[in-house]
Amino acid sequence: MQRLEALAQEASELAMGRVIPIASAAEQEVGRIMQICNACRYCEGFCAVFPAMTRRLAFEPADVHYLANLCHNCGACLHACQYAPPHEFAVNVPQAMAKVRATTYSDYAWPAGFGKLYRNNGVTVAMALAGGLALFLVLAMVLKGGLFHEPLAGNFYAIFPHNLLAGMFAPVFLFAVLALGIGVARFWREVSPGSASGAAIAETTHDVLRLKYLDGGHGLGCNNENDAFTLMRRRFHHFTFYGFMLCFAATSLATVYHYFFGWEAPYDYTSLPVLLGTVGGIGLLIGPAGLLWLNLKRHPEHGDAAQKPMDRAFIVLLFMVSLTGLVLLAGRETGAMGLLLAVHLGVVMAFFLTMPYGKFGHGFYRSAALLKWAIERRRPNPVGVGSE
Template identity: 70%
Template sequence: MQALEVLTREASMLANGSSMRVIPILNAREAEVGRQMQICNACRYCEGFCAVFPAMTRRLEFGKADIHYLANLCHNCGACLHACQYAPPHEFAVNVPKAMAEVRGQTYADYAWPPAFGRLYQRNGLTLSLALSAGLALFLILAVAMKGTLWGGGLGGSFYQLFPHNLLVGMFAPVFLYATLALAMGVRRFWREVTPATSDAPISGPAAAEATDAVLRLKYLDGGHGEGCNNEDDAFTLWRRRFHHFAFYGFLLCFAATAVATLYHYVFGWVAPYELPSLPKLLGVVGGVSLMIGTAGLWKLNRLRHPLHGDATQKPMDLGFIALLFLTSASGLALWLGRGTPALAVLLCVHLGAVMALFATLPYGKFAHGIFRSAALLRHAIEKRQPSPIGLGDE
C-alpha cells in the first residue's frame, strides 16, 4: 500500500455508535518508514537479519505505533542497506537504517517527560554537552578557590575536606533521581502506545529472559549473520558490537562501584577514599578503563560510518553523549591517580562537573536509546510468542 493511502486511512474518523476516534496521522518520516516496510514486506530478503523484519512480516499495515516500535527495534547495523537491491540509487530508494534512525530520534522527543522538554534532544549536541561540563567544573573550581584550597591545601587525598559527603549527596541525588524519573515516564508512555500494536499478552518469564539476553549480548549488532555491522567501506566488522560492550559494561561497573561505596558508607561506616583491593575501587578502575576503551572506539567508528547508515542530524547528540562518558571515566581515573598530588582539588572539580553534566543530560540524550530499545525488544519477545495473524509468516 502506498504512503498516500496510509495517510488517508490514518486520517479517517471511525464511527462506533455515538463515539468517534481519530487514528493518528503519520508525519513525513513515519510515512517513509511505512512505504519502505511495504516494499520490504514484498521482498523479505532480509527477513533473518534482525528483529525488525520478523516483526514486520506480522503486519500488513503500519500505523504510528507500529512504526515507532519497529524504529526502536532497529539497531542501525547497516546490513539490510548493503544487502538491498532497492537501495539508492534505485528509484525505490530503500534505506531502512536511515529511515528508522530519523523516526527513532523523533520518538525520543515525542515521549520525553515533561513533554515540553522534548526539544532538548535536538539541542543536546557535542558543544552543549562539553560546555555544560566545563561550566559546572569552572563553578566548582571558583568555589574551591574562594576557600583557598584550589592547589595543595594539605588535603591528604580526602576530597570530603573540599566537599562534605552530605553536600555531594545533596548536589547529585536530586539530579540523578530526576533523570531516572524522566526516563521512566518517557518509556512508560512508549510502552503504553506500542503495546496494543504488538500484543496485549502479559510479560512472561521466557519473553523477559529472551529480551534480557538480546540486550546484554547486543544480539542484533551481529548483522544477522554473525559477521557484524557494515562500516564505511562496506566491510563487515564486529568492533561496533565490541566497543558497545566495553562502554555498556564499563558504565555498569562504575555504577556498581558507586552503589557498593554507598553501602560501605551507610551500612558499615567505612568512609571514602577507598584503595585497592577494595571492591568499590576495583569495580571503578576496571569500569573506568572499560568505559574509556568503549567510548574512544565508538567515537572513531561514529566518525567513520557510511553517511547512508543513519540520521546525520543526530551525530552531535551521539558524539556529545560519547564525549561525556569518556570525560567522566577519564577524569575519574585521573582523580584516583592524582589523589596524593596538589592537583587533587582541580581534578575533583573537573570530575564532578563531568558527572553532573552527564546526569543532567541523560533523559534528553543518546542514553535514552538503550532504554527505548530494551522496551521494544521486550515487546518483540512477547509478540513473537503469540499466534501470527492469518496469512502472515510464522517465526
C-alpha cells in the same frame, strides 16, 4: 520480478498517505519502506525488525516507533537490498529508522522541551553543562581558600563535605531516573502488546546483554563505512555497556560501605569499589573512543546525519566521565585533587542531566522494543498476515 515491483510500488503509494495516516515525515518514510519490504521479504532472517514487520499490514505511528527502536542500525539490510538508492524506491531502512529513533527520544521525553533542545544542540548543551557546573565548583573552591591545597590523602570530603555532595547529586540523579522512566513508560503504553512471560523476559535479557542484533543477522558484524562486515561496533558497545555497569557497581558498593558499614572514603587502591571503578573506567575509555572513531568514519547512508551532535555528545560525555575519574584517582594524593574533583563532578552532573534525552535512553527504548518482540513472537500471527 515485475509482479514484486508492482506490489512494492502499490505499497509505496499506500504508505505515502492515501490509506495509512502517518503523523510525521520520518514516520511516513518508515511506513513507505516497510510496505515495500513487506512485499519483498528478502531480509526476513536478518534481524527482529523484519519478522515483526511481517505481522503487520499497516504501520501506525506506534508500530513505526516500535520497529525503529527494534532496529540496531547494523546496516546489513541496506547492502543486501536491491531497491536501495539509487533505485527509484530508495529503500534505506537504517537511515529511515534512525530518523524515527531521534524523534522517539524527544517526543516521549519529559519535560518535552528538554528533549528537543538536546536533540538539536547535543554537543553544545553537554559541554556547556559540564563546563558551567565544573566552573561553579571551582569558584566555590576559590572562595573557600584556593584551587590548590596540601595533600589530603585522597579525602575529597575535606574539599566538598559528604552531605553537600549527596544534597547536590541525589536530586539530579532522581530527576534523571524519573524523566527517563516517564519517557520509557509513555513509549511502552503505546507499543505494549500486554504482559510478559518469564520466558520473554529471559530472552530479552539474553539479547540485550549479548547485543545479539549487532551481528548483522549472520554473525559477521555490522557495516560501517562500506559494505565490509566488522564486529568492532559490537565490541565497543560491550566495552561501553559493561564499563558503565562496573562503574555503577563501584558507586553502589561505596554507598553501601558508607551508609551500612560506616566505612568512609577514601578507599584503598586494592579495595573492591576502587578496583571495580578502575576496570570500568578503562572500559569507558576504550568503548566510547572506539564508538566515536566508528561514528566519524561511518558512511552517511548508514544513519541520520542530523543525529550526530546528539550521538557524539553522549559518547564524549561518557569518555570525559571516565577520563576525569581516572585522572582524579591518579592525582588524589596531590594538592590538585580539589581541582580534579571539581572538574569530574561537573562532568558527572552534566551526564546525569542529559541522560534521559539522548543516546543513553536508546538502550532502554531498545530493550522495551526487544521485550515487545519477545512477547509478540510467542503469539499466533493475526489472521491474514505473517510469513507464508
